[in-house]
Amino acid sequence: MRVLLVGGGAIGLLSAYSLAQAGAEVCLLDKGECGRESSWAGGGIVSPLYPWRYSSAVTALAHWSQDYYPGLGQRLFAETGIDPEVHETGLYWLDLDDEEEALAWAAREGRPLSPVAMDQVHAAVPPLGPGYARAIYMAGVANVRNPRLTRALREALLQMPNVSLRENCEVRGFIRDGGRILGVNTAEGDLLADQVVLAAGAWSGELLASLGLVLPVEPVKGQMILFKCAPDFLPAIVLAKGRYAIPRRDGHILVGSxxxxxxxxxxxTDEALESLKASAFELLPQLADAELVGHWAGLRPGSPEGIPFIGPVPGVDGLWLNCGHYRNGLVLAPASCQLLADLLLGREPVIDPQPYAPKGRLG
Structure with a gap:
């Protein structure tokens, strides 16, 4: 089977990896460099920020992916020599308005979330600022170093004989024969395939519009800042008032978003920079003396309720979607891409595909 994948972010790269491992002949296209858009710009927490606020559809993908990530990181490191750094730290939520709902969700889902006394939090996270009254903690939450994850996936694909990678190759439209998609039109000419997968993140809606279909996926900008501290400065992810600080193993601290x-x-923007710095210094006052090494923005693929579109496009044979993951593309990627590969190859799906089906959700 020849498959064209449009979009080289984490979702496109991992979809290509899953399909190629199953023996498909894969061609991955990206309008720029692979992994340089939303996948590069995000924080890489391997959990939704507030998992209890999402539907069971998001929860199902998240739980499967969280269990899968450590093995994926090890496998990619072994194959490529690039370590995605799946770093298990746990996560503290501070002064939540909906703490009771969070704890009820955790009891229902069997997740290790529990209240922690503030003196214990300050003992566990010494740089945490004062003034917080309550905390809950989930053990086992990891973060992945997303730029390294996409680099590792790209390198793994380059090593596979049944994969071709075409960067700086913008898709302009689809090649149709009646109700069937035969391939895509690019700046470099037409490319044909048995199946085409649209995994272009925030740009997916624009591409699908060329077929007269309305995909409710739109860009939602997110800005982040990055500090450099000692490697042992922050031992866990902390989250308060909608902002978070994420520790990397080498002492880099991401604050967003x-x-x-x-x-x-x-x-x-300068306005976002000042807002993010204020949040950072309130959470971790010592960051005021740390080196600020980066400030950037990315475009999330916003979608209704954050539920991605995974599966065949109704009425258009040969076209598939894997997009619209909104704020959770990195955490949902392993399950989303496994599910796409299962559906496309006719295998038993790893989870119930119905909630993600494009059918009935497109305009």
Missing amino acids: TLEHAGFDKTP
Whole structure:
């Protein structure tokens, strides 16, 4: 089977990896460099920020992926020499308005979430700022170093004889024969395949519009800042008032993020920088003396309720979607891409595909 994948972010790369491992002949296309858009810009927490606020559809993908990530990281490191750094730290939520709902969700789902006394939190996370009254903690939550994850996936694909990678190759439209998609039209000419998978993140809706279909996926801008501290400065992820701090193993601390509806504009702003710095210094006052090494923005693929579109496009044979993961693309990627591969190859799906089916959800 020849498969064209449009979009080289974490979702496109991992979809290609899953399909190629199953023996498909895969061609992955990206309008720029693979992994340089939303997948590069995110924080990489291997959990939704507030998992209890999502539907069971998001929860199902998240739980499967969380269990899968450690093995994926090890496998990619062994294959490529690039370590995605799946770093298990746990996560503290501070002063939640809906703490009772969170704990009820955890009891229902069997997740290790529990209240922690603030003196214990300060003992476990010494740089945490004062003034917080309550905390809950989930053990086992990891973060992945997302730029390294996409680099590792790209390298793994380059090593596979049944995969071709075409970067800086923008898809302009689809090649149709009646109700069937035969391939895509690019700046470099037409490319044909048995199946085409659209995994272009925030740009997926624009591409599907060329077929007269309305895909409710839109860009939602998010800005982040990055500090450099000692490697043991922050031992866990901390989250308060909608902002989080994520520790990397080498002492880099990511703080994010904004939620902005600004079209496809990715320009970092001074206003967001000051807001993020204020959040960072409130959470971890010592960051005021740390080196600020980065500030950037990315475009999340916003979708209704954050439920991705995974499966065949109704009425258009040969076209599939794996997009619209909104704020959770990295945490949902393993399950989403496994599910896509299962459906496309006619295998037993790893989870119930119905909640993600495009049928009935497109305009």
